[in-house]
Amino acid sequence: MPTADEIRAKVVETIAKSFRLEPDQVSDDKSFQEDLDADSLEIVELVMALEEEFGIEISDEEAEKIRTVGDAINFVTERAAA
Amino acid sequence: MPSARRVLVTGVAAISPLGLDAESTWTALLEGRPGIGPITQFDTEGFTSRIAGEVRGFDPERWLAPKDVRKHDRFTHFALAAARMAIEDAGIDLERIDRDRAGVIIGSGIGGLHMLEAQHRILLERGPRRISPFLIPGMIINMASGQVSIDLGFRGPNSATVTACATGNHALGDALRAIQHGDADLVLAGGTEGVVTPLAVGGFCAMKALSTRNDEPERASRPFDRDRDGFVLGEGCGLLVLESEEHAARRGARVLCELAGFGMSGDAYHISAPPEDGHGMVRVMRAALADAGVDPSTIGYVNAHGTSTPVGDVIEARAIRTVFGEHADRMFVSSTKSMTGHLLGAAGGLEAVITVLAVARGVIPPTINLEHLDDEIAGGEIGLSHERFVPHRAVEASLQGALSNSFGFGGTNATLVFRRAG
Structure with a gap:
């Protein structure tokens, strides 16, 4: 089972890859729409990438609540621990 | 019928198997230098025709933000690059023209086959929930015109013409009519295509339409010659900047020729x-x-x-x-x-x-x-x-x-x- 730090690093890496950013540009407080300039389709693609990376399923309702990098890290950490 | 507005060609752009711009393409044409070679974009094992005129050395990241490259298929990448080159060739300052009166009509015969083929494989291997949200916008033919308009801020007529191998001419004709009719003063128009893919090549092979002169690619396309044996697939984009005579005169544009009919x-x-x-x-x-x-x-x-x-x-x-x-x-x-x-x-x-x-x-x-x-x-x-x-x-x-x-x-x-x- 991966540690919380490993999950965090992997989520950040997935987001960075998806939006073609450097990992240090992906801090917890960054909003996908406002700070990372992501449109709705890019967020859909990111959610798919997280599902794939962590072998989890994220429902549309859950995905809507993931607005920042921190939200994504928390969601995946909780789901991976479950 | 009253005489229609004259329409002038004030800029050109090309991306072709002969070069990544109009000048290098033109130079190769005058030297009689062909751009045909073995297909490099996929493994051609088992295909009867294994040659094509591929665009070589094209880097979409030169024209698009890295994160946007994957949202578009190759035909749209070509169109975006060619559109910027055409605007530059025509000497257009985007801030100084009325972009509500500027249109884009870029057609394609087939559209986004690279994305279609890749995503179909994902559907079969990994299921429907893994299909990219960019498949549909990326493969539809009018996305070349759409994305070019987004890039340049051209808010006039935006359309795409599809008539197989006559597409480019119909698109230019539609643009001519749009300007003559007064729907726009300037239209960026032409055709774009990028389907050197297994499905397209296989489909044309099945029709026995392609040359099978695989051992002599540079001699394979031989129009009007006694020993011709089919066409050679190519890819690329060609665009013209078309303008009403008044619009071209107003901005002091260089005129290449008239699109007269x-x-x-x-x-x-x-x-x-x-x-x-x-x-x-x-x-x-x-x-x-x-x-x-x-x-x-x-x-x-x-x-x-x-x-x-x-x-x-x-x-x-x-x-x-x-x-x-x-x-x-x-x-x-x-x-x-x-x-x-x-x-x-x-x-x-x-x-x-x-x-x-x-x-x-x-x-x-x-x-x-x-x-x-x-x-x-x-x-x-x-x-x-x-x-x-x-x-x-x-x-x-x-x-x-x-x-x-x-x-x-x-x-x-x-x-x-x-x-x-x-």
Whole structure:
């Protein structure tokens, strides 16, 4: 089972890859729409990438609540621990 | 009918198997240097035709933000790059034109096959929930026009024309009409295509439409030659900047030539073959000449559709003889597909660029690989001589006017008439 730090690093890496950013540009407080300039389709693609990376399923309702990098890290950490 | 507004060509752009811009493409054409080689974009094991005119060294990240590259298919990448080059060539300052009056009409014959094929594989291997949200916007044909308009802020008419291998010409004709009719003052128009993919090549192989001269790729596309055995697939993009005469004058634009006429016709005959007497080709050239209001004797050059297929080339030559009569012995006909391959929906766009430059610069690019003119073209009722087809070497010729022909599957024909400016 991966540690919380490993999950965090992997989520950040997935987001960075998806939006073609450097990992240090992906801090917890960054909003996908406002700070990372992501449109709705890019967020859909990111959610798919997280599902794939962590072998989890994220429902549309859950995905809507993931607005920042921190939200994504928390969601995946909780789901991976479950 | 009152005389329509004159429409001028004030800029060109090309991405082709011969080069990543119009100038390098033009230089290769005049040198008679072909861009055909073994296919590198996929493993061609098992395909009967394994050669193509591929665009080499194109980097979409030069034109698009890295994260946006994957949202678009190759045909849209080409269009975006060519659109920026066309605007630059036309010397347009985007801040100084009324972009509500500027349109984009870029067609494609097939559209986003790279994405379609990749995502279909994902559907089969990993299920429907893994399909990219960018598949649909990325593969639809009008996304080239859409994305170019987003990039340039052109808020006038935005459309895409689809008529197989006649696409580029129909798109340019639609743009001509939009300006003549007053829907726009400036339209960026032409065709784009990028389908050197397993499904497209396999599909054309199944039709036995492609040359199988795999061991001699540079000699494979040989329009009007006795030993031609099918077309060679190409890819790329060709665009023109078209402007009303008033708009061009207002901004002091350099004028390359006039797009003077456009003709259309249908064969109503067969899904992929033209009728033996070429009546669709005869009628489309006559319609274009009539639309331009020019006498056939003022035409010095025809950029032929000339795909290097056994049937089509003879019928086009016959149609040219029928339309031009004795004048056909005094003008030139060449097929630049001998060097570029057949760019399908982009062919008309690229060949419009070539024809514009031929008129503007007074040089006609050759038909290469024309070693022995087809007997049926050389003799009998057609009786055109070898040198009419500009074999091997470019010729200098002061051109009053020139035609560019494009014909497509479904029996769709479109011809453009370009006239020297001034």
